[in-house]
Amino acid sequence: MDVAKNSRSRKERECVKRLCKVLQRHPQIKKVSSDIRPSNSSILRKEWNALTGGASLKLQPQIDILIEATQPKGIEKLICGIEVKYFEKTKNRFNWSFYAGLDEAIATLNYGLHHAALWHVFFPTITKKELRMYGLPFWGHIIKLNLPIEFTMLVDRESDFDVYNPVLINGQREPEYLCKLSELDITFKRPNPIFNEPLQIKLREILYAWWKKRDRFG
Numbered sequence: 215m216d217v218a219k220n221s222r223s224r225k226e227r228e229c230v231k232r233l234c235k236v237l238q239r240h241p242q243i244k245k246v247s248s249d250i251r252p253s254n255s256s257i258l259r260k261e262w263n264a265l266t267g268g269a270s271l272k273l274q275p276q277i278d279i280l281i282e283a284t285q286p287k288g289i290e291k292l293i294c295g296i297e298v299k300y301f302e303k304t305k306n307r308f309n310w311s312f313y314a315g316l317d318e319a320i321a322t323l324n325y326g327l328h329h330a331a332l333w334h335v336f337f338p339t340i341t342k343k344e345l346r347m348y349g350l351p352f353w354g355h356i357i358k359l360n361l362p363i364e365f366t367m368l369v370d371r372e373s374d375f376d377v378y379n380p381v382l383i384n385g386q387r388e389p390e391y392l393c394k395l396s397e398l399d400i401t402f403k404r405p406n407p408i409f410n411e412p413l414q415i416k417l418r419e420i421l422y423a424w425w426k427k428r429d430r431f432g
Contacts, residue, residue, distance in 0.1 A: 302337040326414030331364035
């Protein structure tokens with residue numbers, strides 16, 4: 215791995231940890247963990263293989279952030295996997311393509327989670343013009359293609375994160391500040407289309423049980 219990739223990975227890991235700290239204090243979040251790697255568990259691999267007829271758990275993605283949350287009214291408990299990509303600019307170029315993380319977010323749905331999300335986190339000095347160029351095109355793809363993932367644009371503020379939403383201004387969509395992540399009403403509008411498949415129900419159950427036990431015993 216070269217120096218640039220090392221730096222990118224390190225900054226992304228640091229960002230994930232800070233996101234988790236904010237989420238841990240959020241009233242809707244019941245449980246949050248980072249860097250979930252189901253394929254590292256021999257017990258989980260054995261159960262997975264039995265359910266899938268031998269399909270390797272190693273083919274499944276790690277989950278940057280896994281949360282157990284309630285809707286704003288506190289009625290339903292939901293499990294969501296979040297893929298995080300940290301965007302920064304060096305020598306007038308971004309370190310990721312605007313569609314970065316899409317494949318991992320979609321693959322996460324195979325675990326049977328209620329929802330999968332992709333969070334693009336941008337460096338602190340990003341301009342609205344740059345958010346328009348990199349954030350809005352991806353949001354447009356999700357809407358037009360009806361992709362089953364939640365997408366959020368955030369700007370890194372160290373101890374918290376600014377959330378931006380696309381809004382219609384003079385017939386054009388513009389990125390507008392919504393609120394801090396710590397103040398956000400976390401809603402889930404794009405459910406996993408295979409959530410109720412018999413296999414995904416079982417996979418979700420064993421993943422959730424493993425996750426609870428993993429955090430309890432470290």
